[in-house]
Amino acid sequence: MAVEAPSKHVFDFDDDDDDGPIVFKRNNTSSSKQNQLNSEVKKASSQRYDGQSGRPASDARVLNGQSTGSQNKSIPPSKSPPVRSPILSPKSSNSSAKASPVRSPVVNSKASTSLNDQSKQAMRQNKFTAVKEEKSPMKTTETNSDDDDDDDDDDDDDSQPLSARLKGISSQGNKGASTSTPAQSQRLVPKIEIKVSAEDPDDEAPLSARFKMKSNTGTSSNKPYESHEKKPLASKIQQNGSIMKDKQQKSSLLSDKRPLDKGNSSDQSYAKKPKISDTPTTLKSKQLTVKAEKAEEDDDHIPISQRIKKSVSSDSKTSSMKQKATKVVSSLKKINKNSKKEMKKSKYGKSTKLSPSSGDGQKKWSTLVHNGVIFPPPYKPHGIKMLYDGRSVDLTPEQEEVATMFAVMKDTDYMSKPQFKKNFWEDWSKILGRGHIIKGLDKCDFTPIYEWHLEEKEKKKQMSSEEKKALKEEKLKQEEKYMWAIVDGVKEKVGNFRVEPPGLFRGRGEHPKMGKLKRRIRPCDITINIGKDAPIPECPIPGERWKEIKHDNTVTWLAFWNDPINPKEFKYVFLAASSSLKGQSDKEKYEKARLLKDYIKNIRATYTKNFTAKDVTKRQIAVATYLIDKLALRAGNEKDDDEADTVGCCTLKVGNVECIPPNKLKFDFLGKDSIQYVNTVEVELPVYKAIGQFQTGKSKTDDLFDELDTSKLNAHLKELMPGLTAKVFRTYNASITLDDMLNKETRDGDVAEKVVIYQRANKEVAIICNHQRTISKSHSAQMSRLTEKITELKGVLKELKTDLDRAKKGKPPLKDADGKQKRNLSPEAIEKKIAQTNVKIEKMERDMQTKEDLKTVALGTSKINYLDPRITVAWCKRHEVPIEKIFNKSLLAKFAWAMDVDPDFRF
DNA sequence: CTACAGACTTGCCCCAAGCCTC
DNA sequence: GAGGCTTGGGGCAAGTCTGTAG
Numbered sequence: 001m002a003v004e005a006p007s008k009h010v011f012d013f014d015d016d017d018d019d020g021p022i023v024f025k026r027n028n029t030s031s032s033k034q035n036q037l038n039s040e041v042k043k044a045s046s047q048r049y050d051g052q053s054g055r056p057a058s059d060a061r062v063l064n065g066q067s068t069g070s071q072n073k074s075i076p077p078s079k080s081p082p083v084r085s086p087i088l089s090p091k092s093s094n095s096s097a098k099a100s101p102v103r104s105p106v107v108n109s110k111a112s113t114s115l116n117d118q119s120k121q122a123m124r125q126n127k128f129t130a131v132k133e134e135k136s137p138m139k140t141t142e143t144n145s146d147d148d149d150d151d152d153d154d155d156d157d158d159s160q161p162l163s164a165r166l167k168g169i170s171s172q173g174n175k176g177a178s179t180s181t182p183a184q185s186q187r188l189v190p191k192i193e194i195k196v197s198a199e200d201p202d203d204e205a206p207l208s209a210r211f212k213m214k215s216n217t218g219t220s221s222n223k224p225y226e227s228h229e230k231k232p233l234a235s236k237i238q239q240n241g242s243i244m245k246d247k248q249q250k251s252s253l254l255s256d257k258r259p260l261d262k263g264n265s266s267d268q269s270y271a272k273k274p275k276i277s278d279t280p281t282t283l284k285s286k287q288l289t290v291k292a293e294k295a296e297e298d299d300d301h302i303p304i305s306q307r308i309k310k311s312v313s314s315d316s317k318t319s320s321m322k323q324k325a326t327k328v329v330s331s332l333k334k335i336n337k338n339s340k341k342e343m344k345k346s347k348y349g350k351s352t353k354l355s356p357s358s359g360d361g362q363k364k365w366s367t368l369v370h371n372g373v374i375f376p377p378p379y380k381p382h383g384i385k386m387l388y389d390g391r392s393v394d395l396t397p398e399q400e401e402v403a404t405m406f407a408v409m410k411d412t413d414y415m416s417k418p419q420f421k422k423n424f425w426e427d428w429s430k431i432l433g434r435g436h437i438i439k440g441l442d443k444c445d446f447t448p449i450y451e452w453h454l455e456e457k458e459k460k461k462q463m464s465s466e467e468k469k470a471l472k473e474e475k476l477k478q479e480e481k482y483m484w485a486i487v488d489g490v491k492e493k494v495g496n497f498r499v500e501p502p503g504l505f506r507g508r509g510e511h512p513k514m515g516k517l518k519r520r521i522r523p524c525d526i527t528i529n530i531g532k533d534a535p536i537p538e539c540p541i542p543g544e545r546w547k548e549i550k551h552d553n554t555v556t557w558l559a560f561w562n563d564p565i566n567p568k569e570f571k572y573v574f575l576a577a578s579s580s581l582k583g584q585s586d587k588e589k590y591e592k593a594r595l596l597k598d599y600i601k602n603i604r605a606t607y608t609k610n611f612t613a614k615d616v617t618k619r620q621i622a623v624a625t626y627l628i629d630k631l632a633l634r635a636g637n638e639k640d641d642d643e644a645d646t647v648g649c650c651t652l653k654v655g656n657v658e659c660i661p662p663n664k665l666k667f668d669f670l671g672k673d674s675i676q677y678v679n680t681v682e683v684e685l686p687v688y689k690a691i692g693q694f695q696t697g698k699s700k701t702d703d704l705f706d707e708l709d710t711s712k713l714n715a716h717l718k719e720l721m722p723g724l725t726a727k728v729f730r731t732y733n734a735s736i737t738l739d740d741m742l743n744k745e746t747r748d749g750d751v752a753e754k755v756v757i758y759q760r761a762n763k764e765v766a767i768i769c770n771h772q773r774t775i776s777k778s779h780s781a782q783m784s785r786l787t788e789k790i791t792e793l794k795g796v797l798k799e800l801k802t803d804l805d806r807a808k809k810g811k812p813p814l815k816d817a818d819g820k821q822k823r824n825l826s827p828e829a830i831e832k833k834i835a836q837t838n839v840k841i842e843k844m845e846r847d848m849q850t851k852e853d854l855k856t857v858a859l860g861t862s863k864i865n866y867l868d869p870r871i872t873v874a875w876c877k878r879h880e881v882p883i884e885k886i887f888n889k890s891l892l893a894k895f896a897w898a899m900d901v902d903p904d905f906r907f
Numbered sequence: 908c909t910a911c912a913g914a915c916t917t918g919c920c921c922c923a924a925g926c927c928t929c
Numbered sequence: 930g931a932g933g934c935t936t937g938g939g940g941c942a943a944g945t946c947t948g949t950a951g
Contacts, residue, residue, distance in 0.1 A: 468923095495939095496939080496940075496941085498939090498940090500940075500941070505942090506920095506941085506942080507942070507943090508918095508919080508920095508942065508943075511942090511943095555913085555914065555915095556914080556915080557914075557915090560913095560914090563942095565942095568911080568912075569912095569913090570912090570913070570914080571941085572913095572914070572915080574914095574915080585915085585916090586916095589916085634917095634944070634945075635944085635945060635946085636944095636945095637944070637945065637946085639943095639944095643943080644942095644943085646943085646944090648944080648945090671944095672917075672918070672919095672943060672944055673917095673918060673919060673920095673942075673943065673944085674943095675918085675919080710945075710946080711908095711909090711946085711947095714945090714946070714947095725945075725946065725947095726945080726946090727916085727917090727944090727945060727946080730917095771918075771919090772919085773919070773920085774919085774920080776934090778933085778934080782933095782934080858918085858919075860918090860919095860937095861917070861918055861919080864917085864918090865916075865917055865918080866917090888936080888937065888938095889937080890937070890938065908951100909950100909951090910949100910950090910951090911948100911949085911950085911951105912947100912948085912949080912950095913946100913947085913948085913949100914945100914946090914947085914948105915944100915945080915946085915947100916943100916944075916945070916946095917942100917943080917944065917945085918941100918942085918943075918944085919940105919941100919942085919943100920939105920940085920941095920942100921938100921939085921940080921941105922936105922937100922938095922939085922940100923936100923937095923938095923939100924935100924936080924937085924938105925934100925935085925936075925937095926933100926934080926935075926936090927932100927933085927934075927935090928931100928932090928933085928934095929930100929931090929932090929933105
């Protein structure tokens with residue numbers, strides 16, 4: 001494997017999975033990004049840590065945690081025990097996964113969602129209302145200080161998540177508002193101080209720790225050989241984490257490994273250079289500094305409710321929990337060690353920052369080694385003859401291949417789409433050639449091929465598990481070498497190293513190109529990006545060669561080819577989500593969103609003021625920003641005619657918005673992936689009026705915001721906050737909603753109950769973001785089965801009650817349905833049974849409700865992309881919920897960078 | 908300033924595995 | 930042990946956003 005080759009010094013280490021530290025290194029190391037990350041990290045962690053450091057206890061803890069912390073942790077022996085049962089984790093995952101996905105191409109799922117919509121609306125409405133009140137903007141500006149964690153600020157609702165507001169409106173509105181006040185007062189109290197320390201037994205620590213280990217092993221283990229090399233960072237990390245205690249040293253070593261600038265760079269970051277790039281940097285630096293000082297105030301941003309909780313709970317329980325949590329997570333921490341260090345530094349040094357992540361043009365890596373990509377096997381003709389006009393037709397392998405692509409899609413919705421067939425025919429007929437017998441699709445009968453396909457599928461299914469296993473291993477063996485890359489000396493998983501196979505284009509919605517042939521990609525289509533000193537990957541297809549070899553370390557892709565459907569576009573091969581490169585940018589994304597917290601008040605004030613601006617563009621920007629903020633709409637870039645006709649905020653058409661007096665707007669449009677967005681919301685009157693103005697004199701298909709496009713909008717947003725773009729609002733509102741809901745609604749209870757709270761918050765976010773899924777085909781069957789079971793149980797209950805009455809009178813129970821005599825039980829025993837049955841019924845009814853509620857809501861997308869994992873990790877630590885209950889294995893790997901967060905972390 | 912190229916992130920669905928129930 | 934349901938991850942389409950050339 002490629003990996004070994006590079007081996008570079010560094011590499012070797014991998015073996016030990018333990019070296020958790022590696023991860024850190026990365027962060028540090030990675031040059032530009034690293035910096036950023038570092039900086040961010042610093043913030044984030046530092047914030048809490050550093051920032052807090054100012055603060056009493058917590059800080060201390062943190063610090064310790066970082067460097068020493070690990071030691072401390074290690075101290076508690078308790079840990080070890082917990083570590084073990086890895087098993088748990090899997091289960092947990094299940095639990096977490098609540099919503100099961102269903103598929104079926106329903107476009108309008110939304111309709112079904114009506115309920116959701118309602119709730120949404122409610123929420124939103126609240127928001128709106130709330131918003132208005134908030135207006136007092138000003139603060140922000142000056143405030144810029146962002147802090148990472150905390151900032152102070154306003155207590156206003158601004159900081160609050162939309163959801164909060166919304167809710168507030170609906171029913172709960174009060175909570176938010178009322179609560180808030182008190183909260184503030186309390187907020188300072190916070191946290192930590194109490195942190196008592198840690199003694200807690202880590203027992204609980206659970207899974208996460210173990211998990212990590214596992215995962216590592218898992219990954220690595222699979223591979224026979226080197227556990228070392230192979231292990232993904234994440235795993236390493238985790239392991240490290242767990243191990244860490246002892247290992248700190250190691251970590252250091254590791255860090256050393258990363259020779260690249262990185263390590264240093266990280267330092268720099270600490271140092272904080274005055275930002276390079278953009279504004280963001282500046283901000284950041286500011287933030288940092290500010291933060292330090294502010295520490296106390298910080299919480300202002302936090303929704304009151306949250307604060308309250310913090311303060312309150314924080315005390316004893318919290319602290320203890322924290323400790324525990326910490327421990328649990330501690331393993332993870334190790335990972336972060338480096339980061340922590342950085343943070344510390346940052347504190348001191350604060351300042352600098354790194355360039356913003358994107359770091360355009362910035363160096364993303366110093367050395368990059370990988371093995372290129374793997375191609376799908378060549379087509380193997382099956383020789384099954386399709387029919388044309390009732391007669392079997394001979395096809396060349398090439399013609400047959402494309403015919404098979406079509407035949408196999410027989411039972412999909414695409415077959416009912418004329419556009420699909422038309423495009424397919426256009427491409428296939430070219431391959432058939434002019435004089436071919438087949439003159440059109442109408443007389444084609446692909447059934448023989450379809451049936452052959454079904455048989456093949458069935459054969460595969462019927463293979464013995466040994467055969468399946470052998471096949472799997474064979475595949476793994478072939479792919480092994482492509483699965484890993486070595487970035488700056490660290491082995492990282494590659495995301496999509498398999499070249500896309502040929503097929504028919506499955507565009508979503510009414511895509512004009514659906515059905516077109518996506519031709520086979522060959523080596524001569526592929527550009528490889530690799531380190532200068534790395535060996536160029538051997539072209540896996542004999543006699544062919546790569547299109548081009550590049551050594552561009554300002555980008556993260558390992559390879560790309562032009563999309564055969566749209567040659568102007570590219571298909572990239574990137575590292576996996578668990579890689580530190582991706583982790584860094586993920587973290588940066590969330591830090592930016594957190595930064596928005598400091599500016600949001602001002603931004604809202606600004607757009608509110610501009611609802612009535614004289615200048616139309618200004619007014620449109622104001623209204624668009626409002627919609628993006630309140631409804632979490634996407635920016636809405638312009639699209640070409642050869643793409644599906646979907647819209648986002650800036651591309652809304654007049655017909656997509658209906659004004660309903662006195663001040664409601666009904667939105668109905670197809671958004672990304674042609675998912676319908678339907679929502680009726682109450683808006684502030686000026687917004688309502690402005691929309692009306694934008695609509696007058698236009699036809700339904702005209703642009704609502706005719707003066708606007710995403711670049712203008714984003715340019716404006718950047719004036720308000722460095723680095724701010726439309727999509728940041730989605731991240732911000734999603735994360736702050738989660739943070740707020742979790743903190744408001746979590747109560748004492750068992751883990752399962754807390755998980756339900758989490759799911760509910762997750763669902764709220766999914767609704768805000770309009771993350772839908774199609775209703776499972778078997779949904780209604782499942783529901784009726786549940787209903788039946790419940791009915792049955794109720795029958796049982798009734799019988800039991802009868803038996804109970806009789807038993808009390810000393811009579812024997814009645815015979816059962818089969819006429820058999822039932823066992824004679826004591827009244828106590830029957831009562832117990834009744835109670836058990838009741839519990840069962842309740843649980844089933846709850847499950848049913850959940851299933852119904854989530855039938856069109858997809859929770860996964862927000863979890864993966866919008867919810868700052870630190871919120872979840874910190875909450876888990878605070879409430880002693882094993883992180884595995886919320887994050888599955890891949891999310892744990894993806895969010896390795898967040899595991900070490902302080903339990904007090906608030907978005 | 909616009910259009911386009913380029914580089915990522917986000918998003919839904921599919922499907923093989925694993926899990927659960929009977 | 931079979932069959933149905935759930936899950937996790939892969940696949941790849943479809944967005945966002947930045948930089949640059951003209």
